[in-house]
Amino acid sequence: MNTARLITHTPSPGAWNMAVDEALLQSAAVTGTITLRVYGWSEPTLSLGYFQPYRDREYHAPSRPCVVVRRATGGGAIVHDHEVTYSLTAPTDGRLKRRLDDWYRLVHETWIRTLAELGIAAHRCLQTDPQKEQQFLCFHRRSAGDLLLGSAKIGGSAQRRHAQAVLQHGSLILKRSVAAPELAGIAELSGRDLSDRAWLDGWVSSLGQALNVCWQSGELTDEETRRAEELERTKFGHLRWTQRR
Amino acid sequence: MKPENLLFAETHEWAHIAHEAGGQVATVGISAFAVEQLTDLVYMELPEVGATVAAGEEFGEVESVKAVSPLFSPVAGEVLAVNTELPDHLETLHASPYDKGWIARIRITDESCLTKLLDYAAYQKQCAAAGDDPA
Numbered sequence: 001m002n003t004a005r006l007i008t009h010t011p012s013p014g015a016w017n018m019a020v021d022e023a024l025l026q027s028a029a030v031t032g033t034i035t036l037r038v039y040g041w042s043e044p045t046l047s048l049g050y051f052q053p054y055r056d057r058e059y060h061a062p063s064r065p066c067v068v069v070r071r072a073t074g075g076g077a078i079v080h081d082h083e084v085t086y087s088l089t090a091p092t093d094g095r096l097k098r099r100l101d102d103w104y105r106l107v108h109e110t111w112i113r114t115l116a117e118l119g120i121a122a123h124r125c126l127q128t129d130p131q132k133e134q135q136f137l138c139f140h141r142r143s144a145g146d147l148l149l150g151s152a153k154i155g156g157s158a159q160r161r162h163a164q165a166v167l168q169h170g171s172l173i174l175k176r177s178v179a180a181p182e183l184a185g186i187a188e189l190s191g192r193d194l195s196d197r198a199w200l201d202g203w204v205s206s207l208g209q210a211l212n213v214c215w216q217s218g219e220l221t222d223e224e225t226r227r228a229e230e231l232e233r234t235k236f237g238h239l240r241w242t243q244r245r
Numbered sequence: 246m247k248p249e250n251l252l253f254a255e256t257h258e259w260a261h262i263a264h265e266a267g268g269q270v271a272t273v274g275i276s277a278f279a280v281e282q283l284t285d286l287v288y289m290e291l292p293e294v295g296a297t298v299a300a301g302e303e304f305g306e307v308e309s310v311k312a313v314s315p316l317f318s319p320v321a322g323e324v325l326a327v328n329t330e331l332p333d334h335l336e337t338l339h340a341s342p343y344d345k346g347w348i349a350r351i352r353i354t355d356e357s358c359l360t361k362l363l364d365y366a367a368y369q370k371q372c373a374a375a376g377d378d379p380a
Contacts, residue, residue, distance in 0.1 A: 050306075050313050051288040074288070074308040101284075104311060128285060128310060143310045159312035163256060 004034035004090075004213035006204060007220065011040035014047060014069035014080070015237035016228065020220065021169055022072055022160075022236070023228035024089040027221070029165035034090040034213060038200060044081040044179045047071045049138070049158070054243040056136055063179045070242045073158035073169060076138035081177035082185060082195065087169035092161070103168050104145045104157050106210045111147055111155055111172060114203040120190045122149045139173065139183050147172070149189045246343045248277070252362035254301070254319040255371060257282075259343065260362060262353075269353040271320045275307075277342040278372050285310040286335040291327040292349050298324060300358035305348065316348065319362060321355040 009020070017039055024035050046057060046066040051074055057063065063079050088103065108124055115122045125146040132141045139153045147155030157170030173185035174194050187193050208215050220228065235241045251259040257279035260271040280286070288308040298304045298318040305316035327349045331337060338346040353359070363371065 051290075051308050072313065074313045075311070101282075101311075133287065133310065145311075157311070161312055161314040163315065163317065 002034060002213045003216055004036065004208070004211070005218040006215040007035060007037040007039075007218055009037060009039040011042040013042050014045035014067055015232050017041065017085070018047070018069050018071060018236040019228040019231035020224075021087040021089070021167055022231050023220070023224045024087065025072075025160060025162060025165050025167040026227060027224050028089040028091050028167075029162055032091045032093065034211075035088070035218075036204065036207065036215065037087045037089075038204070039085050039087070040083075041080040041085070043067060044079060044177060045069060046179070047078050047080060048242075049073070049075040049077060050160075051245065052077060052136075053245045060136055060180075062181055066179050068242060069236055070244070071158070071169075072160045073167070075156070075158040076141050077136055078138045078156075078171055079177050079180035079183070080171065081179055082173065082175035082187075084172045084174060084197070084200065085169065087167060089165060089167050091165050093164070103159070103166075107157055107168070107170060107207060108145055108147050108155060110203055110206040110210050113206055114199060115186075117202065118192060118194070118199060120149065120186060120192055122147050122154065124148070125153070137180065137183070139180075149186065152184050152189055154186055154189065248343055249365045251343065251365065252319070252359065253365065253368035254317060254362055256301070256317045256319075258317055258319040260319040260359075262359065269356060270325065271322065271351045271353055272347050273319055273349050273351060274342060274347045275316065275338065276368070280338045280342050280346075283307060283309045283312070283314060286338060289332040289335060291329070291332065292318070292324045294324050294327055296324045297354075298322065298351065300355070300361065318351065319358075320351055320353050321358045322351040322353040324349050325352050326350045 044066045046063045046068045048070045112122050125148050128144045129142040135141045146153050155172040160167040175185040175187040251261050253259050257276045260273045263270050286309050290306045292304040300321040302318050303315040304318040328347050
């Protein structure tokens with residue numbers, strides 16, 4: 001069983017969150033470290049998918065007051081507010097002994113198991129709906145493997161693949177946000193308020209078993225922090241990146 | 246083009262080498278195996294005409310429903326042309342990965358990069374080792 005690092009971060013600004021995830025991706029390529037990072041957002045933040053045009057955010061009125069960042073991963077826009085966000089970074093040298101496509105399934109299945117223990121019956125979307133793939137919001141799209149509660153999407157993930165490493169990050173909606181009032185969360189759909197996050201330990205443990213890794217709590221290295229600060233300044237916090245399309 | 250007549254990078258790009266005007270020009274694309282692995286492609290960003298690329302350098306990107314992946318240049322040189330119709334017709338990559346699905350034509354400036362490319366048999370072996378049969 002491999003040892004992997006678990007980082008839990010307090011809510012932070014969007015550009016910093018994206019910069020840390022990319023710094024971890026670069027670190028995984030160089031050091032081979034597997035890292036699960038669980039984090040949050042210091043204010044409601046709209047993240048655009050890598051290929052989405054910046055101007056499209058104007059069509060979504062409720063999120064116009066939100067800070068906006070552009071992700072390095074694809075897919076639709078996400079309003080990050082009352083949610084659990086994670087990133088998983090690892091080298092692609094087979095250390096996890098999993099195909100990259102399996103990462104979605106593993107993460108989402110462990111969400112399903114953890115939620116089931118809480119009496120919440122989530123399930124995976126069985127088929128991609130091509131007609132919904134152009135929706136602005138990620139949670140209006142339907143891709144095979146997405147996490148659904150009834151017919152509502154409550155969880156999704158996306159990857160950024162590099163030659164030597166991969167980043168997968170994703171979100172699980174706990175509660176409806178005023179910046180995306182059309183999207184219900186687990187609280188509205190099930191009547192269960194999971195915002196105390198006590199259940200997260202169970203999910204982390206379940207994911208460790210699924211990946212066959214043993215988590216060890218850790219923090220960013222000095223080099224990762226330096227790299228994240230640079231990426232926040234020059235990329236994710238910069239209009240040249242956010243408005244690049 | 247038949248895949249048997251192409252060279253392949255370990256990162257799944259192919260190159261067809263032709264002699265033109267005293268030099269070598271590579272037509273490059275991504276393998277049928279890679280297209281199959283990526284599944285449900287939705288966006289592609291092409292390299293810029295006139296750009297200089299190194300072998301193994303990222304020169305484009307492709308997004309599938311769930312992942313953004315880099316495209317790596319299999320050769321070193323100058324980008325002469327790109328398949329501008331491809332991003333609007335990504336289904337071509339599935340239907341014709343080795344012909345109509347070409348991505349760029351690159352004038353090779355350093356022929357030594359070709360020695361690092363695999364022939365089709367070696368590439369098939371690599372794909373099989375990854376746990377799947379190459380298409």
